[in-house]
Amino acid sequence: MTVSTEILRRTPLYALHMELGGKMVPFAGYEMPVQYPAGILKEHLHTRAKAGLFDVSHMGQGFLSGDVHALERVTSADVAGLKAGMQRYGLLLTPQGTIKDDFMFSRLMGEADLYLVVNAGGKEADFAYINETLEGAAQVTPRFDRALLALQGPASEMVLARHATGVADLTFMKVTRTTVAGAPAIVSRTGYTGEDGYEISIEGADAEHVARTLLAEAEVLPIGLGARDSLRLEAGLCLYGHDIDDMINPAEAALLWSVGKRRKEARDFPGAEKTMAGNPARKLVGIRPEGRAPAREGTEIIKDGRVIGKVTSGGFGPSVNAPVAMGYVETMFATLGTKLELMVRGQVMPATVVLMPFVPHTYKREKK
Amino acid sequence: MSETRYTDQHEWVRLEGDSATVGITKFAAEQLGDVVYVELPAKGKAVKAGGEAAVVESVKAASEVYAPVGGEVTSANEALSTEPSKVNEDPEGAGWFFKLKLADAGEFTNLMDAAAYAEFTKGL
Structure with a gap:
């Protein structure tokens, strides 16, 4: 007898996943x-070649109202400096300055509220933490009832433009309200694959209609969490709970680029002194194992016979056609080109510290 | 003449004389998904029935392949090093893993035949 200790929730697209033959797992x-x-493998390669549709409705959406700039008390991102019509990546920090989560926030044109998207795993805790810390200055209203779709890959613009107006004009990190297949939507030119593409927030009741409309396009295949993980790993993007967590600060995670310039100078975010002190003890790096054997999460990283770190994400990169990994190493070994060894099933496997991403990003950036 | 038997760990073993060819079943290949890497035993290695003999990795995860019967490894399917996808395309043919010289015929006859294995996987 199997005793289920956890009642799993379903997104508005559950029935569609079943119809499409999705292999369902708890996540x-x-x-x-x-x-x-x-x-x-095919889902991964198809996304990079054409377009893939992902259901990411499990992620935590919400709207922050009130003095929204008070959000800077819990993030190192520049909130006040975000222009209307733009989305930005931020780190939600613990009072000690370690990473509680990473998230996206948007300022929609003509709207006072900020639109937030946090990771699924800690969404209730994240919003509760924001509300407690901001002490009424601003308040998040969760919208876990909303659905979120990601359309990713080079054909995304062509496909989405058939069903939505104004989306071709968006460049990377821009966001707008529009309609998609007739449904009111918040559309941003963002994603988690390294490819050009969009994230589409809609009412839960509209999710199936919008998903079916996009899937009916010849370029689009449905893509599961497996390929989402291999795509983001090749793109060098961190996965919360694996590559970053509440034991890690932004400097160690090589995420200082997400700390606003003004915030760096003012050092006014949690843990700023420590994060800005320079030369952290360990650093997150890209790793290319030699040969074909993937080095999985947890693999020990060895240098001169000593364990100097651990792989936090690792697997086979279908577009690289070779194993790829990321992990933390003692900072003195974080220099590009450093030769390392990985302990895979009791055998030592040579590897090299490399620049990420493993596959170039193809974001449609604004032409300067 | 050859006969094929199956393990509850989803390996198959085909016996021709005292030469046993080992691979993973179609059921296992489908469960694993796209195979991207295979680690094979060296020629001459002695393996025990139920002992770890090879490793198969899909995009998802790594899995051990156990020797269905004991014996000495006589050859390995080196083609899998460059074309691991053969395991998905033809798991019970071109996707074989290794051959060994059977030491104990009793270990072979103890395994499930095709009908028993089909019944076994139905219950999973």
Whole structure:
């Protein structure tokens, strides 16, 4: 007898996933498709070649109202400096300055509230933490009832423009309200694959209609969490709970780029003195194992016979056609080109510290 | 003449004389998904029935391949090093892993035949 200790939640697209032959697995409290019949490898390569549709409705959406700049008490990002119509990546920090979560925040044109998207795993805790820390100055209203779709890959613009106005004009990190297949939507030119693409927030009741409309386009395949993970790893993007967590600060995670310039100078975010002190004890780096054997999460990283770190994400990169990994090493070994060894099943495997991403980003940036 | 038997760990073993060819079943290959790496035993290695003999990695995860029967490894399917996808395309043919010289015939006859294995996977 199997005793289920956790009641898994379902996104508004659960029935569609089943119809599409999705292989459902528990993920962050939800039943989510890890893959469809095409399989992870084909789904991954198809996203980079054409377009893939991801259900990311498990992620935590919400709106921050009130004195929204008070959000700077819990993040190192520049909130006040975010222009209307723009989205930005931020780190939600603990009082000690370690990473409680990473999130996206948007200032929609003509709106006072900020639109937030946090990771699924800690969404309730994140919003409760923001509300407690901001002490009424600003307040997050969760909208976990909303659905979130990601359309990623080079054909995304062409596909989405058939069903939405104004989306071709968006460049990377821009956000707007529009309609998609007739449904009111918040559309941003962002994603988690390294490819050009969009994230589309809609009412839960509209999710199936919008998803079916996009999937009906010849360029689009449904993509599961398996390929989402291999795509983001090749793109060098951190996964919360693996590459970053509340034991890690932004400097160690090589995420200082997400700390606003003004915030760096003012050192007015949690843990700023420590994060800005320079030369952290360990650093997150990209790692290319030699040979074909993937080095998985937890693999020990060795230098001169001594364990100097651990792989936090690792697997096979279908577009690289080789194993790729990221992990923390003692800072003195974080220099590009450093030769390391990985302990895979009791055998020592040579590897090199490399620049990420493993696959170049193809974001549609604004032409200067 | 050859006969094929199956383990509850989803390996198959085909016996021709005292030469046993080992691979993973179609069921296992489908469960694993796209195979991207295979680690094979060296020729001459002695393996025990139920002992770890090879490793198969899909995009998702790494899995051990156990020797269905004991014996000495006589050859390994080196083609899998460059074309691991053969395991998905033809798991019970071109996707074989290694061959060994059977030491104890009793270990072979103790395994499930095709009908018993089909029944076994139905219950999973």
